[in-house]
Amino acid sequence: MSIISVTFVQKDGSERLLAGIPATGTLMEAGRSVGVDGILADCGGACDCGTCHVYVPPEWTKRVGPPNDIETDTLDLMVQNFEPGRSRLSCQIRLSSELDGLRVTVATT
Amino acid sequence: MIQNNSTEASADGIDLSTASLADPEILAHPNAFYAAMRKDDAVHYDKNLDMYLISRYEDLQTVLRDPITFSVKKGFAEQYAKGFLKEYKEILERDGGGFFVNAIMTDPPEHTRVRRLLDSAFTAHRVKTLQPEITNIAVDLVEKLLAKGEGEVFSEFAMPMTSRIICKQLGVDLPSATVQRWALALTQQISRMQSREDMLRAAKDVCDLQNFLLAEIKDRQNSPPREDMISDLVHARLDDADQPTLGLDELVTLGVALLVAGNETTATALTTMFYIFATRPDIAATLRASLDDDRVVTRFVEELLRFDPPVRGITRMTTKDVEVGGVALPKGAHLLLLYASANDDDSEFDSPREFDMNRPNIGRHVSFGAGIHRCVGAALARMELKVAVREVLSRMDNIQLAIPNDEITYLPTVATHTIARLPLTFTRRG
Ligand code: HEM
Ligand code: FES
Numbered sequence: 001m002s003i004i005s006v007t008f009v010q011k012d013g014s015e016r017l018l019a020g021i022p023a024t025g026t027l028m029e030a031g032r033s034v035g036v037d038g039i040l041a042d043c044g045g046a047c048d049c050g051t052c053h054v055y056v057p058p059e060w061t062k063r064v065g066p067p068n069d070i071e072t073d074t075l076d077l078m079v080q081n082f083e084p085g086r087s088r089l090s091c092q093i094r095l096s097s098e099l100d101g102l103r104v105t106v107a108t109t
Numbered sequence: 110m111i112q113n114n115s116t117e118a119s120a121d122g123i124d125l126s127t128a129s130l131a132d133p134e135i136l137a138h139p140n141a142f143y144a145a146m147r148k149d150d151a152v153h154y155d156k157n158l159d160m161y162l163i164s165r166y167e168d169l170q171t172v173l174r175d176p177i178t179f180s181v182k183k184g185f186a187e188q189y190a191k192g193f194l195k196e197y198k199e200i201l202e203r204d205g206g207g208f209f210v211n212a213i214m215t216d217p218p219e220h221t222r223v224r225r226l227l228d229s230a231f232t233a234h235r236v237k238t239l240q241p242e243i244t245n246i247a248v249d250l251v252e253k254l255l256a257k258g259e260g261e262v263f264s265e266f267a268m269p270m271t272s273r274i275i276c277k278q279l280g281v282d283l284p285s286a287t288v289q290r291w292a293l294a295l296t297q298q299i300s301r302m303q304s305r306e307d308m309l310r311a312a313k314d315v316c317d318l319q320n321f322l323l324a325e326i327k328d329r330q331n332s333p334p335r336e337d338m339i340s341d342l343v344h345a346r347l348d349d350a351d352q353p354t355l356g357l358d359e360l361v362t363l364g365v366a367l368l369v370a371g372n373e374t375t376a377t378a379l380t381t382m383f384y385i386f387a388t389r390p391d392i393a394a395t396l397r398a399s400l401d402d403d404r405v406v407t408r409f410v411e412e413l414l415r416f417d418p419p420v421r422g423i424t425r426m427t428t429k430d431v432e433v434g435g436v437a438l439p440k441g442a443h444l445l446l447l448y449a450s451a452n453d454d455d456s457e458f459d460s461p462r463e464f465d466m467n468r469p470n471i472g473r474h475v476s477f478g479a480g481i482h483r484c485v486g487a488a489l490a491r492m493e494l495k496v497a498v499r500e501v502l503s504r505m506d507n508i509q510l511a512i513p514n515d516e517i518t519y520l521p522t523v524a525t526h527t528i529a530r531l532p533l534t535f536t537r538r539g
Contacts, residue, residue, distance in 0.1 A: 040174075040480070042479055042480060042481070042483040043483060043487065043488075044224065044225065044227075044228030044229075045228060045232070046228055046229075046231065046233055046487075046488060047232055047233040047234060047488075048232070048487050048488040049483060049487070050472065070233045070234055070237060073404075073407065076404070077407060077408070077411060077472045078472035079472075080470070080473075
């Protein structure tokens with residue numbers, strides 16, 4: 001299993017670098033496990049609550065990919081400031097070696 | 110008319126020094142009482158209930174987001190078989206296979222251990238795969254009603270629909286009337302029991318329920334994994350080296366939680382849905398014109414849940430001295446979180462008594478709670494409601510109350526806000 005690093009930019013602008021983490025599970029799980037501010041994940045990754053909302057910067061959107069249909073519905077219904085093209089639910093982003101160096105901004109809930 | 114439930118923002122006429130949520134009149138139509146609290150005494154001590162009622166959106170969020178200061182476990186224990194606990198416990202130990210410690214009405218880290226297991230059970234993606242099955246059940250029940258042209262929709266539609274779905278998921282076979290009886294007993298167990306007779310009746314039902322589940326669990330312990338949730342729980346491996354499998358307390362109480370938590374709640378919402386169709390033909394017409402538009406149906410369901418939340422309140426207990434909404438609460442204070450009041454707070458929702466499917470913040474209601482105890486079955490409940498909206502409105506026309514609006518009564522419980530009986534008439538849509 002490969003080892004990667006990801007960064008969350010929190011609401012107050014501060015950054016949380018998760019360096020040297022295994023590329024398994026989801027981005028939400030990685031953020032939740034170290035208590036990233038704003039990754040509340042109320043539904044535990046069921047794609048239902050919208051409290052793991054992040055923005056993906058343009059240079060990463062291709063590698064991260066677009067939300068699936070169900071995720072788009074949840075974004076539309078549940079989150080403040082849904083921005084099509086940038087918004088993703090971090091519980092629906094599977095970590096992989098492809099995502100080494102990923103940097104996302106946590107949305108306000 | 111739906112306005113029957115509304116406050117029209119009039120908090121007048123409510124004297125908070127004497128009014129109580131224990132009053133059946135207020136329980137049935139609580140919105141004016143809630144509005145008076147939000148205005149004058151947002152963290153109101155209800156003498157009759159011996160509880161602090163939390164009424165503002167912001168204060169509910171504060172409590173829901175801090176599960177250590179505001180304990181579910183202690184709040185639940187305080188509420189449990191109140192006044193009769195000792196005898197109730199003895200009956201369960203003697204006739205019901207044991208007095209099991211609840212595994213979900215707990216605090217972290219205990220709660221986290223089992224909650225992670227449940228999180229994967231009803232994900233939005235998994236629920237989507239259940240849609241055809243849920244649709245078949247809804248169609249069958251709507252057609253049965255249509256064949257008669259009239260019916261009482263709580264017992265003839267809502268309860269059978271929710272109980273068939275959850276029984277199928279759990280892999281058990283039970284008549285909906287039995288599930289309904291058990292659910293009622295369970296609700297009573299966490300409500301204030303009125304008398305010893307009530308307690309005895311509830312205890313008997315809970316014993317039956319536990320014995321039933323114990324047999325189902327045993328059956329699966331002795332056989333290879335099957336495709337159902339009880340089997341999943343029995344064979345689950347947890348991320349916990351000390352206790353890698355669920356214990357009997359956990360298996361029984363999770364089984365109970367799944368069987369009943371999702372039943373009366375979802376059935377209540379389905380009944381309220383029918384009430385809205387019968388009393389707001391304008392809303393029904395808007396929906397009928399857009400049944401193929403998933404976004405419209407989704408938003409109707411969400412506004413329905415905000416407008417009249419099925420769960421009235423869940424309790425918490427403070428584990429230290431703490432201030433909520435400017436009020437100093439002592440350690441050990443028993444709180445009731447009033448979801449309906451938070452959903453009605455105009456500092457969060459504009460014109461909250463308007464049924465508005467186009468609210469920009471429609472998903473921010475707290476009808477499923479929030480934080481680590483947020484409803485596990487939210488995606489399933491929403492799917493059931495969406496399917497019901499489509500099947501009912503595409504097949505039925507002229508949905509009307511068969512009794513005068515002011516004769517509609519609500520179950521006398523602080524746990525849910527449930528129409529007790531909703532007789533309707535309707536015709537087949539041509
Ligand atoms: C419209 C229908 C429903 C409503 C309004 C509802 C509402 C709620 C609420 C308010 C809570 C408590 C949140 C808190 O303590 O803050 C809750 C918890 C829970 N619900 Fe639901 N519920 C519904 C349907 C369901 C269904 C269908 C299931 C099961 C399949 C379910 C299973 C549960 C469980 C197991 C919990 C406990 C979660 C925990 O404490 O971690 N509910 N629900
Ligand atoms: S954790 Fe709830 S939607 Fe991602």
